[in-house]
Amino acid sequence: xxxxxxxxxxxxxxxxxxxxxxxxxxxxxxxxxxxxxxxxxxxxxxxxxxxxxxxxxxxxxxxxxxxxxxxxxxxxxxxxxxxxxxxxxxxxxxxxxxxxxxxxxxxxxxxxxxxxxxxxxxxxxxxxxxxxxxxxxxxxxxxxxxxxxxxxxxxxxxxxxxxxxxxxxxxxxxxxxxxxxxxxxxxxxxxxxxxxxxxxxxxxxxxxxxxxxxxxxxxxxxxxxxxxxxxxxxxxxxxxxxxxxxxxxxxxxxxxxxxxx
Amino acid sequence: xxxxxxxxxxxxxxxxxxxxxxxxxxxxxxxxxxxxxxxxxxxxxxxxxxxxxxxxxxxxxxxxxxxxxxxxxxxxxxxxxxxxxxxxxxxxxxxxxxxxxxxxxxxxxxxxxxxxxxxxxxxxxxxxxxxxxxxxxxxxxxxxxxxxxxxxxxxxxxxxxxxxxxxxxxxxxxxxxxxxxxxxxxxxxxxxxxxxxxxxxxxxxxxxxxxxxxxxxxxxxxxxxxxxxxxxxxxxxxxxxxxxxxxxxxxxxxxxxx
Numbered sequence: 001x002x003x004x005x006x007x008x009x010x011x012x013x014x015x016x017x018x019x020x021x022x023x024x025x026x027x028x029x030x031x032x033x034x035x036x037x038x039x040x041x042x043x044x045x046x047x048x049x050x051x052x053x054x055x056x057x058x059x060x061x062x063x064x065x066x067x068x069x070x071x072x073x074x075x076x077x078x079x080x081x082x083x084x085x086x087x088x089x090x091x092x093x094x095x096x097x098x099x100x101x102x103x104x105x106x107x108x109x110x111x112x113x114x115x116x117x118x119x120x121x122x123x124x125x126x127x128x129x130x131x132x133x134x135x136x137x138x139x140x141x142x143x144x145x146x147x148x149x150x151x152x153x154x155x156x157x158x159x160x161x162x163x164x165x166x167x168x169x170x171x172x173x174x175x176x177x178x179x180x181x182x183x184x185x186x187x188x189x190x191x192x193x194x195x196x197x198x199x200x201x202x203x204x205x206x207x208x209x210x211x212x213x214x215x216x217x218x219x220x221x222x223x224x225x226x227x228x229x230x231x232x233x234x235x236x237x238x239x240x241x242x243x244x245x246x247x248x249x250x251x252x253x254x255x256x257x258x259x260x261x
Numbered sequence: 262x263x264x265x266x267x268x269x270x271x272x273x274x275x276x277x278x279x280x281x282x283x284x285x286x287x288x289x290x291x292x293x294x295x296x297x298x299x300x301x302x303x304x305x306x307x308x309x310x311x312x313x314x315x316x317x318x319x320x321x322x323x324x325x326x327x328x329x330x331x332x333x334x335x336x337x338x339x340x341x342x343x344x345x346x347x348x349x350x351x352x353x354x355x356x357x358x359x360x361x362x363x364x365x366x367x368x369x370x371x372x373x374x375x376x377x378x379x380x381x382x383x384x385x386x387x388x389x390x391x392x393x394x395x396x397x398x399x400x401x402x403x404x405x406x407x408x409x410x411x412x413x414x415x416x417x418x419x420x421x422x423x424x425x426x427x428x429x430x431x432x433x434x435x436x437x438x439x440x441x442x443x444x445x446x447x448x449x450x451x452x453x454x455x456x457x458x459x460x461x462x463x464x465x466x467x468x469x470x471x472x473x474x475x476x477x478x479x480x481x482x483x484x485x486x487x488x489x490x491x492x493x494x495x496x497x498x499x500x501x502x503x504x505x506x507x508x509x510x511x512x513x514x515x516x517x518x519x
Contacts, residue, residue, distance in 0.1 A: 107358065114354050116330050116487070 042094035042145040044068050046079045047218045048180025049090040050208040051149045052192055053158045053173050054201035057229030058151035060090040061205035063212070064238045065220035072220060080226040082233045084109040087123040087152035088226055089130070092178040093165065094145035101144060104133060123152025123228075127161035127169070135167025147177040153228045176208065179216045184208035198227065210241050272388040284392060285385050288415035291394030292341040296470060297428035297462050298327070299455055300338065300398040300410045301441060306448040306478010307400035307408045308488070309338040310455040312428065312463055313471040328475045328487070332357035334367045334402040336475050336485035340427045341415075342394035349393060353377055370401035374411035374419035382417025392416075396427040400485065402477045430462025437461065448478045452488055456500035461507075472497045 044066045051060040066074030079098065080090040083105045091098040108129060112120055121129075127150040137143050143165040150161045161171045174192050176184040191204045202225055213221045221243055226235040269275050270283030277283060296312035311327040328338045329350035337353055339346030356376045360368040377397065385392045392415045399411040399419075412427070413419040423442045426434035437458050446454060456472060463470055474493055477485035487493075 103362070110333070110358065113333065113484075114330050116326075 042097070044074065044095045045218070046077060046092045046095055046098070046178075047216055048176055048178040048184060048212055049079065049092050049147075049149055050180050050184045050188065050205050050212075051090065051151055051160055051172075051175040052188060052201050052205060053160050054198050055195045056158070057153045057198060057227055058158050058160045059198070059201045059205050059228075060088065060149055060151050060226045061209050061223060062090050062092070063209060063220045063223045065218070065222070066095050067218045070218070072218075075220065075222065076238065078224070078235075080224055080235055081105065082235060083126050083150075083152075084112065084121050085232055086120060086154045086228065087126045087150060087159075088228055088233050088235065089126070089148055089150050090226065091146045091148040092180075093147050097144040097146050098148075101130070101133070101146065101148070105130075122154050123150055123159035124161070126150055126152070127159070127163065127171075130163045131167060131169035134163050134165060135169070138165065138167045149175050149177070151226075151228050152233075153230060156230075158228075179218065180208065180212055183212050183215045187211060198229065202227070206241070210243070213241055213243065273385050273390075273392065274388040282385065282416075285416045288341075288392040288394045289396075292396045292415065292427055293429070293431075295340045295428045296327075297426060297430040297434055297459060298338045298340040298396070298398055299424070299426040299434050299438065299458055300400055300412075300422075301424040301438060301446070301451050301455060302408050302410045302422070303446050303448045303451045303478065305408070306402060306476055306480065307410050308448050308451040308455055308476045308478075309336070309398055309400050309410075309474065310459050311338050311340075311473040312430070312459045313473045314468045315471055316468060322471065326473070328473055329354075330475075330485045332361075332368060332373075333484050334404075334477060335370070335373060336400050336477060338398040338400070338475070340396045340398070345393045346395045346397070349377065349381070349395060349397060352380055353399070367404055370399070370403045370406065370409035370411055370421070373401065374399055374413060374421070378413045378417045378419030380417075381413055381415065385415070385417060398425060398427070400475070400477050402483050402485070408478055426458075429464065430459075433462045434458050448476050448480050449492075452476070452492060453496045453499060456493075456496045457503055460500045460504040472500075 046066060049060060049062045051058060060080055062079045064075065064077050065072055066077040077095055080088060081102055082088050089105060109121060130148065130150060134144060145165050147164040152159050160173065160175060162175055163169045174188045176188060187208050188204065205225060209223045212219045221241040222238050223241055224236050224238050269277035273282060273284045296314045298311045300307060300309040309328060313325065313327050328336060330336045331350055331353040335357060337350050353373060356373060357368045360372065381393050384390045394415060397413045401409045403409050410422050410425060411419055412422055412425045424438035426438060441454055452474060455474065459472055474488040475485060476488050
C-alpha cells in the first residue's frame with residue numbers, strides 16, 4: 001500500500017546525472033519514429049515543495065530553482081501559482097510540464113469567469129480536476145512529470161491535496177515531495193501540531209526549506225512562501241533564506257577529518 | 262423604412278431588384294424591437310448598459326443575462342434574439358481562448374470583432390441557415406490600443422465606435438451619447454450617465470425593466486465585470502429620480518442630475 005510521503009522510485013530523481021541516465025528510470029522504447037515521443041524523463045526540474053495546514057489556512061513553500069540536471073540553470077522559476085481567488089498549486093518535477101498544467105489551470109478558471117454565476121472552483125475541485133488530468137496522462141504512458149500540492153481555504157475549511165505523475169491523489173495535513181520527502185518530512189512531522197498559528201506554520205516551512213538548502217544539492221536558498229487563508233491567496237516575492245555555515249565541523253578539517261559531514 | 266420585399270425576401274441567397282438582402286434586414290428588425298443597449302468608450306475603460314425588459318414577474322432578478330464576459334478583458338452585450346446572442350457569446354469566448362492558446366496574449370479588439378463579424382456573416386450567405394438576429398456591442402480593453410467598443414450587426418459588419426446604441430430607443434440614445442462622447446468621461450461618471458440614458462429611453466407603457474451594466478477598465482483592474490451592485494444600485498436610483506424629475510418638469514433632455 002502506498003502511503004503518503006513514500007518516495008516513488010522514478011520521480012525521486014530531480015535531474016539527470018551528467019551524461020548518464022537516472023537510475024531506476026530507464027527510458028522506455030519510443031514508438032516508431034514518425035509518432036511523437038512520450039515523456040520519458042524530466043529535463044528542467046524543480047525540487048521539493050513543503051506544505052502544511054494551520055489554523056485558518058495552508059502554507060506552501062518552494063525554492064525558485066529550475067535545475068538542468070546538476071546545473072542550477074534557471075534562478076527565477078515560480079513554482080507556486082494561484083488558481084482563481086481561493087486556491088493555489090505548487091509543483092516539483094519537470095517545469096515545462098508544469099507550464100502546461102498552469103495553462104490548464106488558467107483555462108479552467110477562465111471558464112468560471114465566463115460563466116459568471118458566482119461559482120468559483122474550490123480547492124477540492126481543482127485537486128480533483130488535476131488528479132483526473134494526471135491520471136489520464138499516466139494511463140496513456142505519457143505523464144506530466146510532476147508532483148504537486150493543491151492548497152486553499154474556502155468556506156472556513158483549509159484544504160491541502162497531493163497529486164503526482166502517476167495520478168496518485170490524496171489529502172494531507174502536511175506534505176513534502178521529491179527530495180524534501182527525505183529532508184523535510186521528519187522536521188514537519190515533529191514540528192506540526194493541529195491548530196498551529198500562521199506564523200508558526202510559516203516558520204516551520206521556512207525551516208524545512210533552509211534544511212533543504214543545506215542538504216539537497218539541487219536546491220537554492222531563494223524561496224517563496226505562499227499562504228491561503230480567509231483573505232485569499234498571498235504568494236510572496238522570492239526572498240533569500242538565512243544561512244548558517246560557520247559550524248565548528250567546517251573548520252580545521254586537519255583535526256576533524258571528514259566526520260562531521 | 263418598412264418596405265415589403267415580396268418574392269425577394271424568402272432566403273439570404275436572393276437580392277431584391279434594388280440590391281437589398283431582405284432576410285438580413287428582417288434580422289435587423291429583431292434587433293430594433295429589442296430593449297436598448299448602449300455602450301460608451303471612456304478615458305479609462307468602456308461601459309455598457311442594457312435595458313433588460315422583464316417579461317414575467319416570476320423571473321428571478323439577475324437572470325436572463327444580456328451581457329456576457331467572453332475573455333478576461335472583453336465582454337459582449339447582446340441586443341435582439343437572446344438565444345442567438347448567447348450562442349455568439351460562446352463563439353466569442355472560444356475565439357478568445359484559442360487566440361490566447363496560440364499567441365499567449367489577450368485577443369485584440371479588432372481581431373475579436375472581425376472574427377465574430379465574419380462568423381455572423383457566414384450565416385447570411387446560405388439559404389439553409391438564418392442570420393443571427395443580434396447586434397453585439399463588444400467592449401474590449403485592448404492591450405495596445407486601450408479601451409475599444411466594437412459593434413457587429415446581423416449583416417456581419419463590425420465597426421469600432423466611441424459610443425453606440427441599438428434597440429428600441431437607439432435614436433434618442435445616440436443623440437444623448439453624442440453629447441457624452443465629447444465630455445471624455447471616466448467609467449465611474451459614465452455609469453450614471455448611461456443609467457440615465459436607459460431610464461430616459463425606456464418606454465413607460467411597456468414592461469418594467471432591469472438595468473444590467475458592465476465595465477472593463479481601470480476601476481475593474483482591466484477585467485470585464487458587471488458593475489458592482491454598490492455602484493450600480495445608487496446609479497440606477499439616481500437615474501430613475503433624475504428622469505422622473507425631468508418628465509414632471511416636461512423637459513425631456515435628460516440632464517440635471519446632482
